[in-house]
Each structure stands twice: as C-alpha cells, then as structure tokens.
Amino acid sequence: MALKVTGVGLSPYVRKVRAILAEKGLEYEHDPMLPLGVSDDYKRKHPMGKVPVLEDGDRVIPDSSAIAHYLEGVQPTPALFPSDPYERARAIWIEELADSAIVAGTATVFQERVLAPLFFKRDGDEAKIKEALEETLPPYFDYLERNLGDSGWIVGNDYSIADVALGTAFATFAIAEGKVDAARWPKLAAYVERVHARPSFKKLMEEDAGAKAAAAGG
Ligand SMILES: N[C@@H](CCC(=O)N[C@@H](CS)C(=O)NCC(=O)O)C(=O)O
Numbered sequence: 717m718a719l720k721v722t723g724v725g726l727s728p729y730v731r732k733v734r735a736i737l738a739e740k741g742l743e744y745e746h747d748p749m750l751p752l753g754v755s756d757d758y759k760r761k762h763p764m765g766k767v768p769v770l771e772d773g774d775r776v777i778p779d780s781s782a783i784a785h786y787l788e789g790v791q792p793t794p795a796l797f798p799s800d801p802y803e804r805a806r807a808i809w810i811e812e813l814a815d816s817a818i819v820a821g822t823a824t825v826f827q828e829r830v831l832a833p834l835f836f837k838r839d840g841d842e843a844k845i846k847e848a849l850e851e852t853l854p855p856y857f858d859y860l861e862r863n864l865g866d867s868g869w870i871v872g873n874d875y876s877i878a879d880v881a882l883g884t885a886f887a888t889f890a891i892a893e894g895k896v897d898a899a900r901w902p903k904l905a906a907y908v909e910r911v912h913a914r915p916s917f918k919k920l921m922e923e924d925a926g927a928k929a930a931a932a933g934g
Pocket of ligand 1: 727778
C-alpha cells in the first residue's frame with residue numbers, strides 16, 4: 717500500500733483519518749493542503765473541494781467516513797467497526813453525530829478562538845462562542861453522558877470508529893481551550909481524556925499545538 721492523505725492537519729476530518737491510520741499502524745504520506753482555492757486537478761479527486769482525500773496508488777477515496785470503511789477493509793485489525801449488528805449501527809450513528817452536530821459546535825469555538833485571530837487576523841465572535849458553549853453543545857454532552865457505560869468506550873467494550881470521531885471533534889474543542897465541565901458531565905470529561913491519551917491522538921494533538929504556536933508566533 718502506498719497511502720497518501722491530503723488535507724490540513726487541523727481539520728477534524730483529516731485528524732479522524734490520521735487517527736485511524738495510526739490505530740491501524742499504517743504508514744502514509746501527508747500533504748497538509750488547505751481546502752481554499754483548490755485546483756481543478758484536486759476537484760477531479762473531490763468534486764466538493766473538501767479535505768480529506770485518501771489515495772492508495774491510483775485509488776482515490778474522498779470523505780473521512782468512506783475512508784474509514786476503506787481502511788477497515790484493507791487493514792481489518794485492530795477492528796474499528798464492531799461485528800455485532802447493534803453495536804455496529806450504534807458506532808456508525810455516534811460517528812455521524814460527532815462528524816455533524818458535535819463538530820459544528822466545537823469547530824465554531826475553534827474558528828472564533830483560534831482561526832479568527834491567528835489565521836484570519838480578525839477578532840473572534842464572542843456571541844457565536846457563547847451560543848456554541850451554552851446552547852449547541854450541552855444537549856449533545858448530556859446525550860453522551862447518558863450513553864457512556866462502564867467499558868470506558870462509547871459503544872460496547874472496545875475502542876471503535878465512534879471513539880475516533882468523538883476524539884477528533886473534542887480535539888478541535890481542546891485546541892480552542894474548550895473543556896468539558898467535569899462537575900456537570902463527569903463521565904464525558906473522563907472519557908475525552910481517555911481517548912486523547914491514546915498515542916494515536918496524543919501525537920496528532922501535539923502537532924496541532926505546534927501549528928497553533930507557530931501561527932501565534934508568526
Ligand atoms: N463529510 C466530510 C466533511 C469534510 C469537510 O467538511 N472538510 C472541511 C475541512 S474541516 C473542508 O474541506 N472545507 C472546505 C470547504 O467546505 O470548501 C468528511 O467527513 O470528510
């Protein structure tokens with residue numbers, strides 16, 4: 717396999733793919749392309765012009781969820797999709813919840829606290845941050861708190877694609893100094909720390925911190 721991932725490391729969806737590759741022990745080339753003003757050549761690979769795209773030789777797979785299925789097929793161990801039908805469906809559902817609603821909230825905080833001042837050279841919009849922290853995210857945090865059992869992971873007994881997707885959504889929150897209030901959501905706060913302590917996330921989050929520090933210093 718000659719794998720290549722295209723997309724800036726701070727993207728939650730690029731981080732998701734790189735965390736899967738790390739869990740599966742797969743080597744890859746990384747092109748940290750920003751999805752801004754993308755070339756016609758890139759649009760032939762991803763007609764929406766988004767990141768990530770995975771290339772495996774001449775095979776081209778856009779979209780983090782499609783990529784997750786491809787990687788599970790070519791490198792089945794460690795498995796990230798549960799074999800039990802109910803757990804598998806739950807894992808795919810939590811992946812979708814994380815990729816859509818939870819990233820929407822955490823990425824707003826990231827955009828206004830990090831991208832706005834450091835990359836777009838404007839003040840962050842405090843009203844948007846407040847709305848994300850006080851209205852958008854809490855119902856999802858309540859839902860996750862209710863759905864975390866004793867296994868340590870969000871679905872069944874094993875680490876799965878659902879944990880990867882939540883891990884990257886919360887990494888986007890962490891880089892923006894977002895914290896889950898442990899007094900209100902104790903299981904969720906401990907869970908997020910547990911996911912982020914995995915070597916796959918630890919390394920990527922150190923890279924995120926480096927990119928943020930470089931932008932702040934530049
Ligand atoms: N569902 C897609 C979402 C990808 C996505 O929205 N990526 C963002 C970066 S975080 C992007 O490329 N945005 C550029 C654009 O929308 O033009 C996935 O899972 O890969």
